[in-house]
Amino acid sequence: MGALDEGHFCEELENGVKLEDPETFAIEDAVRVLLQGLGEDVNREGIRKTPLRVAKAFREGTRGYRQKVKDIVQGALFPEAGLDKSIGNAGGAGGLVLVRDLDLFSYCESCLLPFQVKCHVGYVPSGQRVLGLSKLSRVSDVFAKRLQEPQRLADEICLALQSGIKPSGVAVILQCSHLRFPTLESVLLNSNQEVWSDVTVSSGSGVFKDENSDACSDFLSLLKFRGVNIKKTQTSECWCPSRISDSPSSIACSAVAPANHLMVSAVTSIIESLGEDPLRKELVGTPARFVKWLMNFKDTKLDMKLNGLGLCKIDTHKPNGVVHGNGGRMHSELNLSFWSQCEHHLLPFHGVVHIGYFCSEGFSPLPKSLLQAIVHFFGFKLQVQERLTRQIAETVSSLLGGDVMVVVEAYHTCMISRGIEKFGSNTATIAVLGRFSTDSAARAKFLAGITKAIGGS
Structure with missing residues (x-):
């Protein structure tokens, strides 16, 4: 039936990810362990190709580990003279450049679920160097496509642009939204739970280090032109809802079955296959948190x-x-x-x-x-x-x-x-x-x- 035939489907899955990679095979094997831990038949129609789909999504969503900023920036810097013998600044001699409303997503390092990012990035050129505008988005995406948390993501984008184009300063503002995932027990008690956990973070270098500077004022004013009103909030270890449930004082997912050790090991294998160190302190509890969330959907075969x-x-x-x-x-x-x-x-x-x-x-x-x-x-x-x-x-x-x-x-x-x-x-x-x-x-x-x-x- 045209585009829906089996051959075309497999061809689509191969785009962008080498399906023969050992990393892809390892993720597929880990996903089968997770499905079996949920009581599912891995050969059931509908989930038979789930391991491959999940592997492809994870590999695409973390491709930033396999990319380098210098490969993007090199060849994309252009000379722009700016004003000569005049009062003020423009072009490569100090005029603010801003790109608003870049849609990015990143995988949360605390729970392995994706979160949304609205990215605003700007810089003040110097040394008669300007960067192709599309490269601001591409550089931002390199760091978004890694296991992340909001403040580090903003800092890494800022530092990479500062190092790569050597401007007078870089400003980055991220508006991040993370799904608040409940448990069956909690929604039965309260169905009107908040859906999103939101945070706004910023990072600045050079002329943007001073939040009261003219550069910062211009940056925020240009955002307001398009209805973007920034109210910075501070991140903490509890930004991710899975970390909130770690707190003894919160309403934790107490009724969820204990994490299956085989499933936790499988998630650890996925993290390794993505190119990360599962022993990094921010990732140590991630496999158990992901399994804890997943076990909400265990096929219990209960009577209605x-x-x-x-x-x-x-x-x-x-x-x-x-x-x-x-x-x-x-x-x-x-x-x-x-x-x-x-x-x-x-x-x-x-x-x-x-x-x-x-x-x-x-x-x-x-x-x-x-x-x-x-x-x-x-x-x-x-x-x-x-x-x-x-x-x-x-x-x-x-x-x-x-x-x-x-x-x-x-x-x-x-x-x-x-x-x-x-x-x-x-x-x-x-x-x-x-x-x-x-x-x-x-x-x-x-x-x-x-x-x-x-x-x-």
Whole structure:
């Protein structure tokens, strides 16, 4: 079927990464250990190629270890004379150069999950040397594509540009966002948890060392032109949510099963294969933290029992709701949060679920707590969004006898970690059962309700 045939798929996977590398093989073997530790069949369709996908993503996402700044800068410095015998500065004689809103991503050294970076970088040329503008992005990306934490990332970009182009000064501001990943137990207690952990860091050299200098003032003013208002926050060891859960005083993931030693060793092997030293003090606890997060999605094969309610048809007589055609009542529950783990890339995705359904005249709607529990039950597994949507719809249908529509909106971490780097991309999937599959007016009414709710929130 054209681009979807098996040969083309394998060809796509080979682009950018040598699949014969010992490092790639080592990561694949480690991922198989992780999948087996989660109770998965590594030969199951859907995850059979997961080890290769994960290896490719990790190798691409840490390619900065195999790149050198001097290879980028050399040949990209150009002479620019600037002003002669005049008051002021411009061009290669001291005019500020700024590139805003560079979208980068980096793998967090504390948990091995990717975090988003909005990078603003500028410099003041000197010695009649200016750098090709695209190289500011490329140099920044070299250091982003390593296991990182925000402040070190900013400092490394700043130092590399200062050393490479020898300007009067370099300024770097990073706005970083890390997904706050919860556990099943914590979301059952509080579904409205914060999604992102945000931090803003900066680094400056030369004329930018003094935050009250004219150079710094100009730099910040040029950012404000485009609505970028910088409020610097300080990083700490607890910037990564996985480090927060290390604290005894926090609500830790106490119900998560103890880390499997084979799985921890597998993650250690991945770190070594990426070119890092797993004994570096910042990385010592990383394998256990990654496994601790992953074990939230262990395939437990438990029977479906949600909030103490088994799956049985609901028949409590408490009439309410909005009367719709055919004698039924349409009900909806919108913006039910969910968290899940992509079975193709072992990366988290999260979002909201909207559920619409019909009740027969005189029957009560389903409790919101039950619907939310159903969403979490299917979310906390290795999943794909399409299957998640179908499973929720079929489960709700089994309680009501048929007429159900489900919309799932999700943000996928793999959209930024696999080279696409499109922050804010959102995917939507729909499942329609019973009357919704034939009644276009009912579908339109439900979708309009979602639009109204989102517009008002």
